[in-house]
Amino acid sequence: MTDNFQKNINNLVEEFNFTGEGDFKLIVLFGLLGDFDSFEYAINLKKFSDNFQEKNLDIFAIAIGNQNGKEKFCKFTGFHKENLIVVSDNQIHNNLKVSRGLDIGLGGWINMLLMLSGINSYKTIKEVIRGYTGDRKARQIYSEFDKIDILKFLNFSGNSFKQVFGDGYLRPFELATFRLNNMNEIIQNWGDYILHEKYLPQRGASFLLNDKNQIIYNFFSSDVLGYSSNMRNPLGFLSDLIKE
DSSP, X not given: OOHHHHHHHHHHHHHTTOOOSSSEEEEEEEEETTSHHHHHHHHHHHHHHHHOTTSOEEEEXXXXXXXXXXXXXXXXXXXXXXXXXXXSSSHHHHXXXXXXXXXXXXXXXXXXXXXXXXXXXXTHHHHHHHHHHOBTTSOOSOOTTOEEEETXXXXXXXXXXXXXXXXXXXXXXXXXXXXXXXXXXXXXXXXXXXXXXXXXXXXXXXXXXXXXXXXXXXXXXXXXXOSSSOTTSTTHHHHHHOOO
């Protein structure tokens, strides 16, 4: 990381008052609030915070959106409202050289559909397939006690996955079910979550800072459904880098 890049991060911390009690800060740049990655990443961050409250970490995020979208996003994902900043464009992303995604000049919808098909988003197809086939090397999402409500007419419990596929790993259709639930929330509240369709391809980034606000880890996404360098364990970098 260059000194200029570190300066940009420091300016971001100061501008948005990203201060906390922990020795580490995670600053996440989401794309649109209504991006698949934004929802999935936020939910995983909430679970991490709940499971590792002793970790000396504060989590902040910036997303492209509005206040109505922010309220609904935080209610659905559990992400803390006070730690989420919404902005009206992707200027911060551009300043930090975050990928804008594919742009062939035909608008955000076309660009996003092409990326979902794997064009200029090479890991997306593999990740979509993994959602249906499962992954023995990844953690399960639902416990047997979770209640799952898909599209308001398909209701079942997490125990269904256990009865059919067993326990202790990411079962077939489990990740796809989780993502379908997120997609349903986005579609139902499209006008609040999608500030402008031109930002649909915009990707995100993550920056982990130490107690001196120095960058000790960073990741720039270039793929849809690719907000981490290891999607089997998306927040593994936190467990690895933040010691008790």
